[in-house]
Amino acid sequence: MTDDRSSDGGPPVAVRHHPFALDLTRPLGTANGEIRSRDGFVIAVEGERDGTTVVGLGEATPLPGWTESREACSAALDGLSGPDGDRVESDPLDGLNAEATPAARHGVSLAFADAAARESGARLADRLADGADVDPTPADAVPVNATVGDADPAETAAEAERAAAEGFDCLKLKVGVRGVDADVERVRAVREAVGDGVALRVDANGAWDRETARRALDALAAFDLAYAEQPLPADDLEGLASLRETGRGSGVPIAVDESVGVRGIDAVLDADAADVAVLKPMALGGPDRTLAAALRARAAGIDPVVTTTIDAVVARTAAVHVAAAIPDVSPCGLATGPLLDEDLSPDPCPVADGRMPVPPGPGLAGGAFDELRRS
Template sequence: MNVDYFSLPLSSPLATADGDITDRTGYLVTVDDPAPGIGEATPLPGWTESLESCEAALRDADPNDLDALPPAARHGVALALLDAEARHEGVPLYQHLGTGRTVETVPVNATVGDADDETTARRVERAAEAGFPAVKLKVGARSLDADLSRIAAARDAAPDVELRADANGAWSVPEAERAFDGLAAHGVSYVEQPLDSADLEGHAALRGRGVDVALDEALCEHGLDAVLTAGAADVLVLKPMVLGGPDIAVETAVLARGAGIDPVVTTTIDGAFARAAAVHVAAAVPDVRPCGLATGDRIRTDFIDDPAPVRNGFADVPQKEGNTAATSPADYA
């Protein structure tokens, strides 16, 4: 097993728990048994272990004891091994992870972020015209009234698109209750992380108000069992890098479905190998709803050409054996 440091420049800065970052840094893990395999460990401050902890874990990693590794390091090693196994079997990664059926594309959402009413409406309209079945807006940075006005403008701009919002824990319980009543009137399907991630009971109490509750940060913080026990979610946002690997992400999706919760797969703004793996995870979930996988444009200079390009609101699922067509570091040097 080889471990190599990388740094990929972002096309625009990314806000993290450690402030804005301009590069995504991490480690590529390569294996050559039973076939060539490439994994990507791209830690993200606030969500996974630090870059330093990731490196230390990878240096001492035992491929036979994956669960001893912190999440990004485990993702890197697990993906390298899964890529090798799938290539050895002669099947694309999503078939190795799930069933043998063929899945050509997975639906994705557009992200329009935070902006004034007019800009929001224009972005939402453009996304709907481009074929995106769902659009995600950031909320919670402005006053609740300003956000409700933005959502109304978005709905007017695209009457048929699925609207989602992500509050990243910004609202108090009374704010969230008022927000949900307003968002329900505009047919918003779900809000990610309306309340602080610590408050599982608060999220459980918010359910059933006409807008679904999706947990993202809270899943990272508490884990699936605690979320299920609390009955805190209608939707779960699954980030393979944060969960510890594509295999764990698929397992979590299956368990969530079994509990009546819809999984949505998203990247952590990663390089091409981790993004492709996240697309394979989504493809392994039958009838997955639109996922947060249209993030390739956030990386300015990538390892390889986008292996899962987005067209008309759908990401192409790579069909070559393994994760991507690349089989060795020489392929992306």
């Protein structure tokens, strides 16, 4: 398995997957509904090289709205193993469509990338950077934002204050669940609580129409926002482009998230629809595809930000490697581990001072996931 895949005449590999279900500590309120739990699959690809077994680890954690359903993900993964879960000769990635089943493709492509990185002794970040021709060498830590869900102004401000006290200097607040006036009060309360030294982002998850979005951003501009994420529905690239145009100068920069999944990064760039592109490896079909999208955004003058879909520790760690491979990456939405009540394994990249360390290799995290690898 020197290549990232089994094909090209490489030896047969076994692809295993097993399900997990993790509750959030408390529901995360978004304009697209509450996220309460995360169901997914740990994926292991096992191959042999010169008599030693290499096991690469991946994770597929679907989130309908961003990825395929759990059922579709499960079916796609089931289709990969032979009749008795035995070894397959063909390239398992060939059977996975990144648009139709991005989470499944994420899981399997990550497992192959982890295996290849382990074999070469490199960190996943270095392997990804090599594959995408990125220079310089990936960073040893990435800046991250705290993720603050919907709640009333006092609770939102208290949570923001806790995050700032923990060392976060960038916060992302979910908005769009309540009316614009209520969100303005929430953002005002947060700004007052954390002061001017903390960057604030808001994420409306597509909740507003054009008129509401304009009104919301005009009012929110007073609080010096770093950006507003998905202020309009995913499809409305034209509306996003004009929101960006009319707000330029005095206004709030525009970020897209759902639009990238629905329309693709190239359509977003062509439409001049955003200043920032939020990229979710789980929704884009894998770490490799996410880094490629980030570099395309960068080349077009759009700032890439990598985030999770509230993934378990394997996919979260992979996303840290992706972010580290992007030169001078802006704060990313990767500090979502603490939102989970439990996890698959201890976290090899605990947040400290608003940053997550990139674990030493080889692969995802050296020996940190060895127990998962055996299961």
